[in-house]
Amino acid sequence: MGLDITKIRDQFPVLHQEVNGKPLIYLDNAATTQKPKSVIEALSKYYQMDNSNIHRGAHTLADRATRHFEETREAVRTFINANESAEVIFTKGTTESINLVAATFGRKFVKKGDEIIISTLEHHSNIVPWQMLCEEKGALLKVIPINEAGEIIFEEFEKLLSSKTKIVSIVHASNALGTINPVKKVIQAAHNVGAKVLLDGAQSSTHLEIDVQELDCDFFAFSAHKLYGPTGLGVLYGKREVFESMPPYQGGGEMIREVTFEKTTYNDIPFKFEAGTPNIADVIAFKAALDFMNQIGKKEIKKHEDQLLQYAVEQLSQIKGFIPVGTAKEKVSVVSFNINAMHPYDVGVMLDANGIAVRTGHHCTQPLMKRLEIEGTVRASFSVYNSKSEIDKLAESVRRIARIKNK
Amino acid sequence: MSSIEEVQEEIVSEFEILGDDKESTIYYIMELGESLKNFPDRERVEENIIKGCQSKVWLIAEQKDGKIEFLADSNTDITKGLITLLLRVLNYRSPEEIINAKLNFVERIGMGNIIGSQRSNGFASMIKRIKLYAVAFQAKKNV
Numbered sequence: 001m002g003l004d005i006t007k008i009r010d011q012f013p014v015l016h017q018e019v020n021g022k023p024l025i026y027l028d029n030a031a032t033t034q035k036p037k038s039v040i041e042a043l044s045k046y047y048q049m050d051n052s053n054i055h056r057g058a059h060t061l062a063d064r065a066t067r068h069f070e071e072t073r074e075a076v077r078t079f080i081n082a083n084e085s086a087e088v089i090f091t092k093g094t095t096e097s098i099n100l101v102a103a104t105f106g107r108k109f110v111k112k113g114d115e116i117i118i119s120t121l122e123h124h125s126n127i128v129p130w131q132m133l134c135e136e137k138g139a140l141l142k143v144i145p146i147n148e149a150g151e152i153i154f155e156e157f158e159k160l161l162s163s164k165t166k167i168v169s170i171v172h173a174s175n176a177l178g179t180i181n182p183v184k185k186v187i188q189a190a191h192n193v194g195a196k197v198l199l200d201g202a203q204s205s206t207h208l209e210i211d212v213q214e215l216d217c218d219f220f221a222f223s224a225h226k227l228y229g230p231t232g233l234g235v236l237y238g239k240r241e242v243f244e245s246m247p248p249y250q251g252g253g254e255m256i257r258e259v260t261f262e263k264t265t266y267n268d269i270p271f272k273f274e275a276g277t278p279n280i281a282d283v284i285a286f287k288a289a290l291d292f293m294n295q296i297g298k299k300e301i302k303k304h305e306d307q308l309l310q311y312a313v314e315q316l317s318q319i320k321g322f323i324p325v326g327t328a329k330e331k332v333s334v335v336s337f338n339i340n341a342m343h344p345y346d347v348g349v350m351l352d353a354n355g356i357a358v359r360t361g362h363h364c365t366q367p368l369m370k371r372l373e374i375e376g377t378v379r380a381s382f383s384v385y386n387s388k389s390e391i392d393k394l395a396e397s398v399r400r401i402a403r404i405k406n407k
Numbered sequence: 408m409s410s411i412e413e414v415q416e417e418i419v420s421e422f423e424i425l426g427d428d429k430e431s432t433i434y435y436i437m438e439l440g441e442s443l444k445n446f447p448d449r450e451r452v453e454e455n456i457i458k459g460c461q462s463k464v465w466l467i468a469e470q471k472d473g474k475i476e477f478l479a480d481s482n483t484d485i486t487k488g489l490i491t492l493l494l495r496v497l498n499y500r501s502p503e504e505i506i507n508a509k510l511n512f513v514e515r516i517g518m519g520n521i522i523g524s525q526r527s528n529g530f531a532s533m534i535k536r537i538k539l540y541a542v543a544f545q546a547k548k549n550v
Contacts, residue, residue, distance in 0.1 A: 021428075
């Protein structure tokens with residue numbers, strides 16, 4: 001039995017509108033997913049009923065807000081199967097999660113001449129923080145090459161590993177191409193040389209079942225807004241012993257145990273890394289997003305998205321002038337493509353005229369685009385609320401657009 | 408030669424005929440771009456680029472008999488069409504005409520809705536660069 005997509009769509013108010021006189025077909029899910037009513041209502045309910053600053057409040061509202069806030073932390077723990085909820089830190093997003101690791105773990109443990117390994121597939125947010133760190137420390141950034149299909153070449157990765165390797169920071173699933181990296185193998189190999197591993201889970205967390213203990217990664221970073229949750233909220237998972245070895249990220253309230261003008265002692269994890277009043281409302285509403293996913297089940301979601309991906313590739317491949325970009329064997333539901341002799345932006349604007357929302361350009365992966373010798377792609381990415389009939393409409397529009405230059 | 412105002416009126420009435428259908432408007436703009444004059448490859452250099460968000464525009468200018476001739480190109484077809492419209496209004500005019508030109512066709516045809524706000528910014532940069540060329544040529548004349 002497949003999922004009842006109509007019923008799922010009913011939970012997403014934003015999907016029920018027309019854009020440019022056509023029913024909206026939202027295929028920009030890798031950029032951000034839409035929000036179910038339960039998330040929107042949780043946000044509204046928090047501000048209407050519970051708004052209060054968390055922790056250390058002696059009153060009922062503060063207690064309620066604190067309880068709900070910590071319930072989300074526990075829900076995230078379950079969602080990624082962390083050992084304990086203290087290993088879950090709330091941040092602004094994947095970008096801040098990665099920056100936090102670079103600025104704390106990196107600053108403390110990376111020395112001159114050390115090496116950090118990333119891959120060609122990385123988003124700018126998993127490149128630039130490491131470049132900044134390398135510049136500061138005199139460390140070296142090494143890049144795992146990819147093959148034509150857009151898969152990392154594992155043997156080349158193994159060659160890059162040495163006792164100098166301090167951090168391997170790699171994307172779990174590529175935002176631009178959809179490639180799922182063999183992260184378990186990567187983690188084992190990195191651990192063999194004593195390096196720590198950060199997984200950029202911005203894309204994978206919404207599509208794949210995540211078990212950080214089974215993966216044995218040291219850090220796992222992701223954003224709530226790509227999992228049907230609010231924007232401006234992210235998660236950083238880290239193993240307790242690794243988190244404890246790291247200095248704090250920012251100084252301020254919440255992260256302290258005791259402050260005197262002579263010396264400050266720091267709070268325990270996770271609070272040590274959560275200086276200042278956190279994004280309380282969005283954290284609380286994020287639980288509704290996780291509940292939404294859990295109710296359907298990650299397995300069912302993936303099955304549906306895999307079917308959509310396969311169907312989209314079948315339909316689009318028949319179109320004259322269609323050029324797929326990224327043909328890895330293991331992919332999440334992302335189809336990146338170009339149309340012969342057309343600029344991706346033009347294709348995007350024309351799809352928008354048909355009510356179809358896609359993303360175009362370099363997808364914040366300029367080095368990857370350079371490696372593939374293209375300026376950018378058109379990217380359609382599918383989510384649990386997308387349907388086959390939407391893909392039919394995508395294919396129909398792409399066919400019409402492609403015909404302009406591919407008669 | 409029609410005045411800047413007259414050409415703008417022509418463009419506005421052409422777009423009125425197209426109506427509200429966004430898709431046919433975009434097709435029309437792309438078709439317009441096909442008439443753009445060939446841009447010399449040697450001029451596709453960094454200093455001639457006007458950077459937009461996702462598309463590149465190259466623009467050069469030359470003064471001939473007191474008028475400015477602009478040549479431009481882009482890597483995207485929609486932008487080529489937009490350049491064609493802009494040059495239809497401003498090409499082969501004196502620096503004074505360009506400096507004093509009150510461009511209103513962009514808003515009147517609802518360009519923002521057609522091409523989106525990011526591209527509209529790129530379009531504004533193009534107009535700015537054209538006006539800067541006109542100012543430079545006028546200054547040269549007055550030396």
